[in-house]
Amino acid sequence: MDLTKYRQKLIGSEDERAVSPVIGVILMVAITVILAAVIAAFVLDIGDDMGDGPVNAAISTDTSQSDAAITFTLEDDGGAEEFVVRGDDIDSGEADLEFDDLTVGSSHSLYHSGSDGTGDADALSSSGGEANIVAIDGNSESVVGSVEWEF
Known part of the structure; x- marks a missing residue:
């Protein structure tokens, strides 16, 4: 079974690729940083002691x-x-x-x-x-x- 013609359809040639590997790496790093910040906020309980806001008396x-x-x-x-x-x-x-x-x-x-x-x-x-x-x-x-x- 010759898979070269299927390889061309699934992967494409160098000229047909939609996202370069550099952009993919940058997106993965950004997602990792955002996930780390969200997890740190929950673990450190940041934002819980802010109260209900000022009292306007x-x-x-x-x-x-x-x-x-x-x-x-x-x-x-x-x-x-x-x-x-x-x-x-x-x-x-x-x-x-x-x-x-x-x-x-x-x-x-x-x-x-x-x-x-x-x-x-x-x-x-x-x-x-x-x-x-x-x-x-x-x-x-x-x-x-x-x-x-x-x-």
């Missing part, structure tokens, strides 16, 4: 010199589950001061220690400082405001 702050107080007013909750105030000069007994009852339109005030006469736990421990207001939604945290004061 809005809080306004007002500093009152006469009362030695800072008032936070929630303008838009942006879907946040909770709000906390973080700062070195916040005397809450915790690392963060949480606003559990803050709803849209409501306010919460912090006073300089003893200036409100109650000595409550939500107080400013010094007459000057700064703090950030952070909106938290699941694993996502966004700084939605900051305040500096000097009484």
Whole structure:
């Protein structure tokens, strides 16, 4: 059985080949690199800790010199589950001061220690400082405001 005529139909001559061996090698290398990147992303768990995106809340702050107080007013909750105030000069007994009852339109005030006469736990421990207001939604945290004061 003579297979030379079938060889010409299956393989073709040097002039009839559609893809050169160099292009074939380049395509195989590119496919290998893409596969390695995809496998590395799954193995190293890249992209899983990105969170749900920023929380678009809005809080306004007002500093009152006469009362030695800072008032936070929630303008838009942006879907946040909770709000906390973080700062070195916040005397809450915790690392963060949480606003559990803050709803849209409501306010919460912090006073300089003893200036409100109650000595409550939500107080400013010094007459000057700064703090950030952070909106938290699941694993996502966004700084939605900051305040500096000097009484």
